[in-house]
Amino acid sequence: MNYIGSKKYLLDFIGNTIEKEVNSLEDKVMCDLFAGTGVVGEYFKNKVKKVISNDIEPYAYTIIYNKIKNSTKFSLKKIEFSPKKGFIYEHYAVKRNYFTKENAQIIDGIREWIEKTELSEDEYHFYLASLIFSADRVANTTGVYGYFLKNTKFMAKTKLKILPHEFISSNNEHEVYNKDANELIKYIKGDILYLDPPYNHRQYGLNYHILNTIVKNKEFNPRGKSGFDNYLRSDYCKKTKVEKVFENLIEKAKFKYIFLSYSSDGILDKETIKIIMSKYGEYKKIQCMHPRLRVNKKSKNGQVVEYLHILIK
Numbered sequence: 001m002n003y004i005g006s007k008k009y010l011l012d013f014i015g016n017t018i019e020k021e022v023n024s025l026e027d028k029v030m031c032d033l034f035a036g037t038g039v040v041g042e043y044f045k046n047k048v049k050k051v052i053s054n055d056i057e058p059y060a061y062t063i064i065y066n067k068i069k070n071s072t073k074f075s076l077k078k079i080e081f082s083p084k085k086g087f088i089y090e091h092y093a094v095k096r097n098y099f100t101k102e103n104a105q106i107i108d109g110i111r112e113w114i115e116k117t118e119l120s121e122d123e124y125h126f127y128l129a130s131l132i133f134s135a136d137r138v139a140n141t142t143g144v145y146g147y148f149l150k151n152t153k154f155m156a157k158t159k160l161k162i163l164p165h166e167f168i169s170s171n172n173e174h175e176v177y178n179k180d181a182n183e184l185i186k187y188i189k190g191d192i193l194y195l196d197p198p199y200n201h202r203q204y205g206l207n208y209h210i211l212n213t214i215v216k217n218k219e220f221n222p223r224g225k226s227g228f229d230n231y232l233r234s235d236y237c238k239k240t241k242v243e244k245v246f247e248n249l250i251e252k253a254k255f256k257y258i259f260l261s262y263s264s265d266g267i268l269d270k271e272t273i274k275i276i277m278s279k280y281g282e283y284k285k286i287q288c289m290h291p292r293l294r295v296n297k298k299s300k301n302g303q304v305v306e307y308l309h310i311l312i313k
Contacts, residue, residue: 005263013288029048088104089108146226182245197262259311
């Protein structure tokens, strides 16, 4: 998945820094509070005693449930479905060009099978995560769902093949949540807190609205050319509110080591972050350069600085 803000290519930078600062990890509880697709939490899944993974978006919760909480393998051979002309077909293939009609019917058919089949909670999230990752591979977009492409691209023309959403096994028990980060922080505690909040005005609930639609499986009246539903608007994406919610989070956090990933493109500047975090303990930051994610030809090119702000509370 071509995911906005993904730390997939920064894992060595982030992981090595955290391991260096914290030293021994095996007895530690690590929390990935804005988990997205869960790549950072998965990196630590077999390095720490427990991972706490959270994301407020329904599609992301499905992904992190499977990636972080699941350890038992399941077979896709269990899936038995018939293509269906359902909600995705009608609104995102016939009325909008997000999927071919064939692929939309496959999505609707598999989604119906998941909901009607007796599955454990672990199985349910495995099959659902596999569906949304497989659907994303053939979506007729630039990588996000703010709008579809006028002409159907090559990959979108290929027939959807359901592929497993892979995860690594673990002998430890891990926790996953679908909560507002500033609320959840009041009720959890641990040793390492990793923060990767939204850093600009792009709302994830809008950019990945169709994945949420597939996960929630509820009919609504799609709005506008993009066909979106009501979506969560994060205060971390609002310049007038982000400073307050960020400091509230740092203040309430019951973790000794806090690591914040934040881009030089972010709406909070590095000096403001330094001032806030320094109030609560020993602060420092390190940085690395990496290519800026481009979701289309109009996106900025070049390099961006990724700061890792570190607080020992």
